[in-house]
Amino acid sequence: MDLEARVADLERRLAALEGERRTKPRLGDGDFWALNGLREQLAEAGEPDGGVLFTGAVRLPTGEQYAWQDGALTKVVLAEDWTSAAESFAALGHPVRLRLLHEILGGRRTAAELADSADLGTTGQIYHHLRQLVGAGWLHTPGRGRYEVPPGRVVPLLVALSASRS
Template structure:
């Protein structure tokens, strides 16, 4: 592929990202570099049943940057007790909690800032939701009345949200 074609393809992909277009790009050389790398590592490890890898590099509106990856073997996932994930998923299963996570990721970190938001509920309801998110590990406190998404949960949160979209 010559330079002009590569630039055109990059521009097309950037436009799709900016517009929020979730269409799958055409399959071609290099489109599945992460998958090909994972398959090569799985083959070296003799993992015939496969595995899963998710990764990301995120810069929040606050300027914080997070880079993270996680991989696991399919066999390990199939053998695990999936019920252990129920609390974590349940904490994400409420629109107000998802809004709180979005607002906290965007920089509103104090309970007072969160309470000032419209359509979020009473202070008592907000604290209830914050406790649920904290208990499930999606939030932690960084001081009196201050919350943040733990660094090791930023990319997994974005992955969970991305997989929840149709």
């Protein structure tokens, strides 16, 4: 049995054990359309160690749309100094910061609008968290008092959150 069939079988068994049916969208040739495309490109490039690909096309509740993809060769990722990612991950490691990002993607863009949300803390605490997110590149300020997730960070943020689900 090939790896894809084994993984599909394991996913079906897990879904049955959890009492839920998980279905994957068929946006191309089968359940692993993106994976198969990545494999083809890696084979054409002669990259036996493989790679990773993440991509997305999203529409936010505000109507904004983003399409984005990135990939990396396994050997490049494994050769990098991962400690440089610590600040970015640390910025996402606080529940209030994640809530702020959620609210901002949902359309609340100013500190005043964010301060109206329950459970985000005082205005001073909100500004502290916003500065952390700006410093790590998860937010930027296009105009005075307004905050946005940079276009190149929307899909990676959603990928990181999707990857964190159990």
